[in-house]
Structure formats: structure tokens, C-alpha cells
Amino acid sequence: MESSADRLARAAALGREHEVRALLEAGASPNAPNTFGRTPIQVMMMGNVKVAALLLSYGADSNCEDPTTLSRPVHDAAREGFLDTLVVLHQAGARLDVRDAWGRLPLDLALERGHHDVVRYLRYLLSSAGNVSRVTDRHNFCSRLPKLRKRCNSNEPENMDTAP
Secondary structure, three states: OOOHHHHHHHHHHHOOHHHHHHHHHOOOOOOOOOOOOOOHHHHOOOOOHHHHHHHHHOOOOOOOOOOOOOOOHHHHHHHHOOHHHHHHHHHOOOOOOOOOOOOOOHHHHHHHHOOHHHHHHHHHHHHOOOOHHHHHOHHHHHHHHHHHHHHHOOOOOOOOOOOO
16 A cells, blocks of 8 residues: 555646545655655656645645755756746745755746746846845745746846835
């Protein structure tokens, strides 16, 4: 019989929000590794923000690192260009200043893949790092998110100093 950790990881990987919710409500740990040593947040369908938010709301570790590559979920989201998932991970406390085994930051991965919206977002946050409250105050940040997304998706200069 498949363990609850394997079932949760599989549901997260397939983006099955209702199944993920049911397993979490039944007591499955959001941080329990599957048979392959990966947690649900590490194998989740990166483009499914609802699954990411659900796992995080049940206590998934947004900073868990792959033991081999040292990459974290923010590396995966940045590499694949999933801005909304990256935002949810960051709001849950994911660090953006960590390097993988090859010394790459999430920003580097987004640059390599040409995900300009993610690059602008990360540059804005990293340049604002001196004013932590500006990027970690959840209510204030969420209220600015639509304007920031619009700016990220525009062809405006990459200087985000005037972003809301």
C-alpha cells in the first residue's frame, strides 16, 4: 500500500488540489519525504499556485533544499518562469538569496531561461532587501501585487525603484 507521503507527493506533482487538500486534512505531513526522498513542495506542479499555497498553509517548508543539487522550490519556480508560484513561496518565507550546488541564485536561473517577468520581480525584491518590511509585510505586499505584475509584464525599464 502506498504511504500517505507518496500519495501526497504524487497528488502535488500532478496538481490535484482537491486530493492534496483531502490528504492534508486527513493528517498527511506536508514535509514528509516520499520514497525518493522528496517532499511534496519539491515535486509539486510549479505552475499550480493553489497547490503551493495549500501545502504552505499546512506548514510545508518553503526553504527545503534538494540534498544533491541544493536547489530549493524558489530555484525551480524561477527556472521554469512561474512568477505567481515564486510570489507565494516568497510570501511564505522562502529565501531568494540562496545558491544551488552550481552557485546559481534563483535570479540567475530566470536570466538563463529568459523569464523577464521573474527577473524584474527578483531584481526588485533583491534591491529592496535593505527595507525588509517593504517586501515581507504580507498585506501591504499583496495590495501592491497587481501593479507589480503589470510592471513586470510591461516593457518598462528594469529599474523597479518606483514600483508601488
